[in-house]
Amino acid sequence: MQPILDIRGFSKSYDGKVMAVDNLSLTIEPGDIYGFIGKNGAGKTTTLRAAAGILRFDTGDMLVDGTSIKADPLACKRKIAYIPDNPDLYEFLTGRQYLDFVADLFEIAGDERGQRIEHYARALDLSDRLHDLISSYSHGMKQKLAMIGGFIHRPVLFLMDEPFVGLDPEAVVRVRQIIRDFCAQGSAVFFSTHVLEVAEKLCNKVAVIKDGRLVAAGATDQVRGQASLEEYFLEAMRDA
Amino acid sequence: MRELRLLLRLQRVNALRRNEIRHTSDRRQRRRLLWMLVLYVVLAAMGLFYATAISWGIYTAGLAAMLPGMAITLAAAATVMGTVIRAQGLLFDARGWEHLAPLPIHHSTVVWARLLDLYGSALGFCLMVMLPATVFYSMAEGLAALPVWLAIWLFTPLIPLGLGLVIAAGMAVLARRFRQRHLLVALLVLPVTAWLMLTLYTSPMAGGEAAMADMMRAAGGTLSAAYPPANWAGQAVRGSLTHLALYVGVSLLIGGLAAAVLLRWSPATAKGGAAAQPHGMASRPRSPLWALVRKEWRRMLASPLYLMNTGMALWLAPAMLLLLPLVKPDAVALLRGMPQVMSPLMRFLPLAACAFAGMSVPSAISLSMEGKNAWLMCTAPVSTGTLLGAKALFSFLFSLVPALLGAGLMAWHLRPGWATTLATLLLPVGLCAFLSVWGLVLDLRFARYDWESEQQIVKSSAQMGFGLLSGFVLMALMGAALWLAPARWAAQVAWALALVLMMAAAVLMRGLASRRVYQIE
Numbered sequence: 001m002q003p004i005l006d007i008r009g010f011s012k013s014y015d016g017k018v019m020a021v022d023n024l025s026l027t028i029e030p031g032d033i034y035g036f037i038g039k040n041g042a043g044k045t046t047t048l049r050a051a052a053g054i055l056r057f058d059t060g061d062m063l064v065d066g067t068s069i070k071a072d073p074l075a076c077k078r079k080i081a082y083i084p085d086n087p088d089l090y091e092f093l094t095g096r097q098y099l100d101f102v103a104d105l106f107e108i109a110g111d112e113r114g115q116r117i118e119h120y121a122r123a124l125d126l127s128d129r130l131h132d133l134i135s136s137y138s139h140g141m142k143q144k145l146a147m148i149g150g151f152i153h154r155p156v157l158f159l160m161d162e163p164f165v166g167l168d169p170e171a172v173v174r175v176r177q178i179i180r181d182f183c184a185q186g187s188a189v190f191f192s193t194h195v196l197e198v199a200e201k202l203c204n205k206v207a208v209i210k211d212g213r214l215v216a217a218g219a220t221d222q223v224r225g226q227a228s229l230e231e232y233f234l235e236a237m238r239d240a
Numbered sequence: 241m242r243e244l245r246l247l248l249r250l251q252r253v254n255a256l257r258r259n260e261i262r263h264t265s266d267r268r269q270r271r272r273l274l275w276m277l278v279l280y281v282v283l284a285a286m287g288l289f290y291a292t293a294i295s296w297g298i299y300t301a302g303l304a305a306m307l308p309g310m311a312i313t314l315a316a317a318a319t320v321m322g323t324v325i326r327a328q329g330l331l332f333d334a335r336g337w338e339h340l341a342p343l344p345i346h347h348s349t350v351v352w353a354r355l356l357d358l359y360g361s362a363l364g365f366c367l368m369v370m371l372p373a374t375v376f377y378s379m380a381e382g383l384a385a386l387p388v389w390l391a392i393w394l395f396t397p398l399i400p401l402g403l404g405l406v407i408a409a410g411m412a413v414l415a416r417r418f419r420q421r422h423l424l425v426a427l428l429v430l431p432v433t434a435w436l437m438l439t440l441y442t443s444p445m446a447g448g449e450a451a452m453a454d455m456m457r458a459a460g461g462t463l464s465a466a467y468p469p470a471n472w473a474g475q476a477v478r479g480s481l482t483h484l485a486l487y488v489g490v491s492l493l494i495g496g497l498a499a500a501v502l503l504r505w506s507p508a509t510a511k512g513g514a515a516a517q518p519h520g521m522a523s524r525p526r527s528p529l530w531a532l533v534r535k536e537w538r539r540m541l542a543s544p545l546y547l548m549n550t551g552m553a554l555w556l557a558p559a560m561l562l563l564l565p566l567v568k569p570d571a572v573a574l575l576r577g578m579p580q581v582m583s584p585l586m587r588f589l590p591l592a593a594c595a596f597a598g599m600s601v602p603s604a605i606s607l608s609m610e611g612k613n614a615w616l617m618c619t620a621p622v623s624t625g626t627l628l629g630a631k632a633l634f635s636f637l638f639s640l641v642p643a644l645l646g647a648g649l650m651a652w653h654l655r656p657g658w659a660t661t662l663a664t665l666l667l668p669v670g671l672c673a674f675l676s677v678w679g680l681v682l683d684l685r686f687a688r689y690d691w692e693s694e695q696q697i698v699k700s701s702a703q704m705g706f707g708l709l710s711g712f713v714l715m716a717l718m719g720a721a722l723w724l725a726p727a728r729w730a731a732q733v734a735w736a737l738a739l740v741l742m743m744a745a746a747v748l749m750r751g752l753a754s755r756r757v758y759q760i761e
Contacts, residue, residue, distance in 0.1 A: 054618035077621040088612035090535070092542025104531030105620050110524065 010060035035203035081150030247353035304380030311373030323404025362397030398495030434559035532630030557646030593647035603635035603679030604707030625753035643668035663734035670741030
């Protein structure tokens with residue numbers, strides 16, 4: 001089975017001095033809900049941005065569904081959805097206008113887009129606010145809208161940077177269910193998080209990163225062993 | 241008082257971005273900021289040069305008595321414009337207040353600090369305009385009036401500050417009520433500006449072929465009539481204490497009223513973001529290119545700064561030409577009756593049609609305007625050619641429509657031959673095409689996405705300054721080419737210039753399409 005994301009020896013340094021990520025290799029299979037955990041500045045965002053094709057890197061490669069992000073970033077971007085940790089959206093658009101804009105970029109037909117928008121907006125409890133300007137949205141609502149914008153084109157890989165920050169408890173539950181349904185259809189989600197409880201409940205696989213180096217990666221149960229993920233993480237941060 | 245001092249220091253610390261220049265560790269950013277500083281200095285020098293040239297002209301025409309009225313009216317106009325632009329960010333942008341709201345400072349202290357900031361910069365504007373007038377007036381009439389000039393300078397900003405605040409507050413109120421508020425404001429401001437400019441430009445024509453002094457006197461009369469306090473100041477400089485008291489009193493009254501209203505009515509309540517009306521769910525799919533062009537259009541409509549600074553100048557020409565028959569019905573007949581004016585006018589008509597298009601380059605900031613939203617462009621599954629092409633296409637269409645309308649109206653009013661008419665229509669097309677792509681080249685060179693306020697990009701970015709400068713230089717070069725060409729071939733030279741500009745735009749665009757943009761280093 002071809003991996004959905006194959007990270008091979010990825011390294012990235014800023015200004016040629018600070019090594020943000022050092023020789024990271026990781027494989028994400030279809031159906032994976034992959035959690036990426038580590039302290040602030042560990043290299044999670046750098047890895048996610050590189051996988052999304054928005055960060056240049058020299059060493060290593062990343063293959064999205066078999067296509068190199070370096071060689072053909074456009075083809076990869078058609079298969080990827082990405083939301084950053086702080087989803088700054090076009091505040092001058094309404095939620096619906098923003099989603100139509102994204103759908104136009106991904107060339108999604110009218111009927112199909114309408115159905116998908118309706119489905120995800122209902123699932124995330126945003127239907128009533130879609131015709132309001134984004135500038136009037138709370139952080140959590142923007143996060144939900146960015147997610148709908150990601151799901152709308154049915155990506156094979158959804159990259160999310162801290163997707164649960166700012167969401168209310170009900171929304172967290174809904175998002176978890178949407179992610180499960182999405183991955184059950186053969187796609188994959190790779191997300192960074194500080195909320196270890198969510199990672200433990202949601203992810204079938206996790207990767208732990210410290211100071212740009214991979215400490216552990218694999219099935220969540222195997223990584224944490226008998227301990228809870230939180231206990232394992234604290235231990236790993238001390239030892240590594 | 242201590243809080244006020246602290247707030248003023250906070251506002252002053254990054255004036256002209258000097259704190260950023262001192263502390264940034266990013267060399268590229270420092271270079272960009274230093275270039276901007278150079279631009280500020282050049283603009284201030286240009287302003288001073290213009291003010292000196294006007295004052296010198298009036299002085300050499302033996303009309304020194306007109307200097308106070310002219311200088312004060314111009315200073316007031318500059319202050320009104322400056323206040324309207326700056327007050328939007330300083331007083332009526334809720335984001336600026338959110339940082340201060342949690343601090344133990346009374347909101348009136350914040351208002352005072354902002355008002356003093358506006359007053360300080362208005363004093364600077366006024367000094368730039370009034371200093372040359374004071375010098376030339378003193379050369380003609382002696383130094384006795386210097387203390388009065390000083391007093392007038394200190395009070396001159398108050399009335400225009402009050403008027404500017406009323407306009408800015410009106411715009412903020414509109415901002416709360418209408419979704420397309422900025423377009424509405426532009427539509428309201430445009431005819432007023434066009435009418436004012438027409439009145440100023442056509443007033444010297446009152447006497448037909450009148451002498452230079454008559455023209456200046458007429459212009460001065462129009463200006464003073466438009467702003468009566470300038471007349472009082474003029475009388476005060478000539479020794480009337482009653483008029484000095486009247487000028488100071490009215491200035492204090494209007495400035496004080498504006499401050500009192502602002503202190504009672506918290507500007508923070510002027511937060512934008514009107515509730516949208518439902519628009520129905522159906523939407524027609526568009527190609528990625530048109531989706532991007534449409535997004536650019538909406539981006540511009542959403543920002544008063546962006547719209548007014550890049551759109552107003554473009555529409556001034558057609559607005560003035562449409563209003564011309566109402567403001568000055570005999571203007572065209574008068575012009576036609578002056579062969580010494582008509583002959584050069586016909587030669588330079590294609591260039592005149594470009595005048596306002598050359599002063600506006602929306603694409604010069606369109607990349608940077610993405611700001612924190614740039615990640616959306618980074619992840620969009622479209623090529624650089626499409627991304628940049630959409631920005632260039634929007635800029636081209638946005639400037640072409642008013643440019644062609646203005647050119648068409650010019651041709652309709654003046655009825656030149658077919659060759660000049662064609663040149664008058666073609667040259668703006670070439671200029672708009674070239675500047676739309678050239679603006680992108682500039683923005684790629686100086687792009688920055690980490691701005692906090694649009695003002696940093698729209699009003700004080702290197703790319704915007706260089707965009708305007710490029711327009712002026714290009715106009716000067718084309719003017720030189722038309723001037724050097726034999727009169728009977730002027731139209732054909734304009735055709736050739738248009739063709740060269742279009743070809744240059746195409747070549748530049750091809751080069752840009754291979755660039756990588758919206759990628760974080």
